[in-house]
Amino acid sequence: MTTMPSLAVEATAPARTSAPEHLVVSGATKRFGAVTVLDDLSISVAKGEFVSLLGPSGCGKTTLLRCVAGLLRLDRGRILVAGAEITRLPAHKRNIGVVFQNYALFPHLTVAENLGFGLRAQGVSRAEAAPRVAEALALVRMTEHADKPVTALSGGQQQRVAVARALAVRPSLLLLDEPFSALDRKLREVMQVELKHLLREVGITAIFVTHDQEEALVVSDRIAVMNAGRIEQLADPATLYGRPASLYVLDFVGQSTRLTGQVMESAEGEVTVDTPLGRVRAPGLFLSGSQVVVAVRPEAMMLDGVAAGMPPSAGINRLTTRIREVSFLGSRTLLHLEVPDSGTTVNRALIELPRLPEGASPGNPVTVAFRAADTMVFPAS
């Protein structure tokens, strides 16, 4: 299951160990014809760190991964691993492991032969490779399947073989391209935790490519949200969720209430915004009259009855509307609220509650409350 990170906006990010930078990509640019897929992108990853490249298809995340692996050449920019420049090295001289989206297991070889392939390719003798293959098999609990053809394995087993095959050559860095996308939802959630644990034990530096924000939140120490060949924000999951740097990041990570409006007042680091559901106060520095989007995470919203106990000085925003739809999700319930003037796709309102309140059915009036401090303001794009 996904564990939502701490929501307090002011929560300090877990102190990152100041390990030396292990992978450094600087000024990476890649064009395919007229399309710029990587646009002067830079990123550094610390030793032992797990970083996700998150973004929609076409944002350049897989291209970046392939450039780091040596399967594509950068047009401009440099790539360094452990201080050594590898920008021009061919893939087979980089010692960077890759777990492919479809795993790319060798179909004509057994599980053990797949695991031993890299060692044999690097000139390790059969006798010397055997114990290391056995070790890799044990690592992913596939020892009993050693002599099976890889095509006889389930999806989860294939993924484990792909990971073990990449780790068997002790790469300096592991790249994983959508490693969970071929698994069904239930298995995916199990494997995410299992793989994270395994890689942590091995102590390797890993980069995940994914378009699934929940997956990124689960597996990463830091997440790079990518947009059109650039990194929009690089931060730990809690910061990314609690303090998204832009509407794009807000949109891509988690759900939120979003209301377009105009700034009516701006004073002392606080703005008052006129939205279709009423006035909302939020911390922010915007000129009066500017068009903005205010956003609130669904679990930061309360039904008014709950909020009534809060002191009035807490800076509470209150909005009254009607319930549009109720989504029961087991451990929580989402109420989708009516927003007048929701002609734009931006406007939507939803509140997350631990349990379904009485009288919460479509059409009923409802008043929601949320702290001004939990309210985010972005310039309207």
Add this chain to the structure above:
Amino acid sequence: MSVSAAAPPASSLSAARAALPQLPRRLDPLALLALPALLFMAVVFLMPLLLLLWASVRAEGGFSLAGYVRVLGDSYYIGVIGNSLRLGLVTAFGALLLGYPAAFALARARGYAQAILFALVFLPLTVSIIVKSFGWGIVLRRDGILNWLLISLGLIERPLRMLFTEESLYAGMINVFLPFMVLPIYSVVRMLDPRLSEAAATLGASPLFRFLRITLPLSLPGVVAGLSIVFSLAVAAYVTPSLLMGDRYMTMSMVMAKAFLNLRDWQLGSAMAAVLLALAVAVVVGAGLLQRRLARHGQ
């Protein structure tokens, strides 16, 4: 043929069948679709074949293996069989040498380049073998284009004898049968996942190691298919050897033609035909078995 093979186990049809185990397993109705082709082949192929086999063992008094004794006991005819086998093997492996890389180029090419390459593979098929073989004659003659070219370039002083040599026959045969090598290999290579080679590269495998351990083994089913098709066609070839070599290089098909058309020796012709058939069947069946093994290993 695989038409009669059961539908994939996942299909609802076989699932329903599995749910009724007490019913005797009957012929898949889909197998009936092969019936027209089977009838057609029975009339135009199986019957003449049986008549031919019958003719190969028929004698004045009734039954005799004299035809086979003549074919397999005579060093001349053994030499002819050897000629045919050598021609088949050289043609098959020569076509493999040229066709294997071509199939990769065809599989990797995109857009116009692929269309042009496809045309280059298919166009020769549209030219009659007779026309092509005469064309070879024009090119390779003592006063032909190739000799003229070589002399003009100053590479040779006197025209070389190129026509009616075994080398020219091999070249001509490879030219005729190359498409039958390229197409089956292409159809296998096209399906190869390029990520397999990439995965091997990220594991530290050099380009040569990748080719030998990944690409080559996975393309073998296409290679086996191409070899068996080209060998079967080349070992039975008649027109190209007759036109490029004539009596100087007798093949089994040429002996058969002579036996039937000139000598009216039905016993000799049909016995030779039966031997050729046995060779071809052995190659096709052997290749089929090899392919199944490769496929099972490569699943």
